[in-house]
Amino acid sequence: MKSTRELCGLFCSEMQTLTPRVYWAQRHKEIYLRVDLSDVQDLDVSIKEHILHFTAQGHGAKGSNEYKFSLEFLEPVKDEPVFKATQREVNITVQKVESQWWERLTWQLKKPVFLAPDFDRWLDESDAELELKEKEDQITKVSMESRVPHDHFHNLKRGYLFMYNLVQFLGFSWIFVNMTVRLFILGQDSFYDTFHSIADMMYFCQILAVAEIVNPAMGLVKTGVIPAVIQVVGRNVILFVIFGSLEEMQNKAVVFFVFYLWSMIEIFRYPFYMLCCIDTEWKTLTWLRYTIWMPLYPLGVLAEAVAVVQSLAIFNETRLFSINLPWPLRMSISFALILQIYLVFMFLGLFINFRHLFNQRRKRFRTKKRKTN
Numbered sequence: 026m027k028s029t030r031e032l033c034g035l036f037c038s039e040m041q042t043l044t045p046r047v048y049w050a051q052r053h054k055e056i057y058l059r060v061d062l063s064d065v066q067d068l069d070v071s072i073k074e075h076i077l078h079f080t081a082q083g084h085g086a087k088g089s090n091e092y093k094f095s096l097e098f099l100e101p102v103k104d105e106p107v108f109k110a111t112q113r114e115v116n117i118t119v120q121k122v123e124s125q126w127w128e129r130l131t132w133q134l135k136k137p138v139f140l141a142p143d144f145d146r147w148l149d150e151s152d153a154e155l156e157l158k159e160k161e162d163q164i165t166k167v168s169m170e171s172r173v174p175h176d177h178f179h180n181l182k183r184g185y186l187f188m189y190n191l192v193q194f195l196g197f198s199w200i201f202v203n204m205t206v207r208l209f210i211l212g213q214d215s216f217y218d219t220f221h222s223i224a225d226m227m228y229f230c231q232i233l234a235v236a237e238i239v240n241p242a243m244g245l246v247k248t249g250v251i252p253a254v255i256q257v258v259g260r261n262v263i264l265f266v267i268f269g270s271l272e273e274m275q276n277k278a279v280v281f282f283v284f285y286l287w288s289m290i291e292i293f294r295y296p297f298y299m300l301c302c303i304d305t306e307w308k309t310l311t312w313l314r315y316t317i318w319m320p321l322y323p324l325g326v327l328a329e330a331v332a333v334v335q336s337l338a339i340f341n342e343t344r345l346f347s348i349n350l351p352w353p354l355r356m357s358i359s360f361a362l363i364l365q366i367y368l369v370f371m372f373l374g375l376f377i378n379f380r381h382l383f384n385q386r387r388k389r390f391r392t393k394k395r396k397t398n
């Protein structure tokens with residue numbers, strides 16, 4: 026009885042007539058064979074017991090004829106070759122059973138004469154390892170990307186946020202520059218005229234600032250809604266209810282301090298956000314955004330509290346926004362009383378937002394430090 030290997034010796038020998046030229050290359054996981062035969066017909070490629078058998082009618086080095094060859098591989102392979110005939114050649118891919126680098130292709134030591142390296146695909150072991158690693162990295166990257174849900178509106182959201190921040194930056198810059206120039210030219214007199222020269226722009230910016238509640242509520246920015254509500258509602262009560270509805274308040278110096286303190290933070294905060302939208306950071310600006318609120322916030326709340334206290338007498342006197350309770354109470358609740366309760370909420374709001382901003386600052390600088398280590 027002849028063994029499989031002995032039988033192979035017969036098949037693999039170059040004694041066989043009409044063998045085509047075969048070029049080969051390998052990777053850790055597969056073997057590539059390129060058979061130099063054109064206009065191939067009746068192609069048959071199979072693997073049995075790690076021996077590849079090839080038969081085809083085609084045009085090769087010895088003209089149009091039937092060509093055959095067999096190759097017993099050095100190591101076990103899977104018996105499902107993938108092959109494809111083109112007009113010029115036949116390409117065969119064979120999967121290795123174990124991912125490893127072979128020192129040669131065939132079991133027999135002597136290389137069959139029809140076999141040669143395929144220099145178009147040839148790689149030595151280290152280059153193949155690199156190629157394999159790149160492929161694996163690519164697969165990991167693709168699978169990671171497919172696990173993270175793709176946000177189709179990402180650029181649209183960024184574009185919207187960038188434009189929003191730009192408009193606010195321009196608005197508050199106009200307010201800040203205008204007030205500064207007027208302060209230099211008119212000195213203290215500019216305090217009493219602030220409302221009439223600035224209010225329209227401040228109305229515009231603060232109405233627009235309602236978006237700052239909508240943005241986190243819709244998940245457009247990753248921050249809490251409550252601090253934004255405190256911030257926007259707090260400012261708008263002062264702007265629309267205290268200054269906007271009481272003419273007597275409009276020419277008071279406190280308007281200057283409130284508007285100046287508000288705009289002073291915003292000329293740093295909005296450009297900081299604009300840079301965030303384009304994944305850029307300017308360290309000085311980040312530091313300013315997360316630092317100057319420390320003196321500005323308490324001063325701002327103090328200036329707002331002064332405005333509320335100054336308005337109490339006017340609301341008492343004019344009875345504006347007073348609430349008349351129906352019979353049998355027959356009482357009138359002055360808006361001044363509501364404002365006194367609001368004063369308590371102002372300091373509660375100051376505490377909540379001060380703590381929020383402090384946490385944001387700590388998070389920002391702690392993360393940055395860790396990233397640079």
Ligand SMILES: CCCCCCCCCCCCC[C@@H](O)CC(=O)SCCNC(=O)CCNC(=O)[C@H](O)C(C)(C)COP(=O)(O)OP(=O)(O)OC[C@H]1O[C@@H](n2cnc3c(N)ncnc32)[C@H](O)[C@@H]1OP(=O)(O)O
Nearest residue numbers: 246248252253256259290298301318321322325371374385
């Ligand atoms: C139910 C009714 C209750 C009513 C209660 C009323 C109480 C009244 C209290 C009154 C207090 C108000 C006083 C106030 O008017 C006084 C002053 O303003 S004085 C001037 C000084 N003021 C300030 O410094 C405050 C400025 N304002 C703010 O900082 C914010 O408005 C605030 C909500 C307080 C904090 O902002 P935020 O939570 O957004 O923190 P971050 O800036 O760190 O942002 C977090 C992440 O979100 C990204 N983000 C946020 N906004 C945008 C945006 N517009 N565009 C792009 N990206 C944005 C940001 O980049 C951060 O992301 P990441 O961490 O990845 O960088």
